[in-house]
Amino acid sequence: MWLWLYKALKPFVAMMAWLLFRLRVEGRENEPLHGPFIVISNHASILDPILLGCALRHPIRFMAKEELFRIPGLRALMTVLGAFPVRRGEPDRQAIRRALEIIKKGEVLGMFPGGTRTPDGRLHRVEPGAAALALRTKVPILPVAILGTERALPRGAKVPRPTPITIRIGPPLTLDGFSSGSGEAPPRLDHRTIERMGDLFIQAVSGLMERRPEEPLGEYGR
Secondary structure, eight states: OHHHHHHHHHHHHHHHHHHHHOOEEEOGGGSOSSOOEEEEEOOOSTTHHHHHHHHSSSOEEEEEEGGGGGSHHHHHHHHHTTOEEEOTTSOOHHHHHHHHHHHHTTOEEEEOTTSSOOTTOOOOOOOHHHHHHHHHHOOOEEEEEEESHHHHSOTTOSSOOOOOOEEEEOOOBOOGGGOOSSSSSOOOOOHHHHHHHHHHHHHHHHHHHHOOTTSOGGGSOO
16 A cells, blocks of 8 residues: 555655755666665755655655654554654664565665754764665665755754755665675674775765765765
8 A cells, every 4th residue: 555655645745845845856867777775865854755755766665763653643654655663772673674575575775874863964973773784685775865954844843944955866885895705695794894884875975965066976975
């Protein structure tokens, strides 16, 4: 049911996003033609997953903080749209299994690896669980930068402001540098490797955010 509803609502939501925020999407050609892959992005507003859903061709299954699923009406809406809860600050084996099932089925997983919204909209740190999941799945990682939602609907605001919003989709990240060297063997999930993956996420998303209009999108995140 979630996929049917997702596709049915998307044209209406996309039209509203353009009317309210003049939503601009750059780098659509960087989105893989087929799943599975993981979308990572900065996070400043509850608008972010909605706008990412408008920007990408593929339906996205989002990991969302467990607290949101305690709100009855919101819980029902998020569930039928394919989102699933994750506990922050601790290993959540059920959420990890759900994420792995999504990847195994060839679908697209959406993550905000910083774990929470930031006032300036930037990705300052990466949760170890997000980096470890990316390493474990070995699928392409699609970095995306969202610019403007920290002004359009910041934390605590009730009504969105008509602020221009841009979404930049970068080229998929390669994990070649994290290979164990044995081909099929997964990379070691030690602290240093997870830290390097987090740094890669931050560099890719920050590079997209800082890109000047005349620079190609492919310059960052490689």
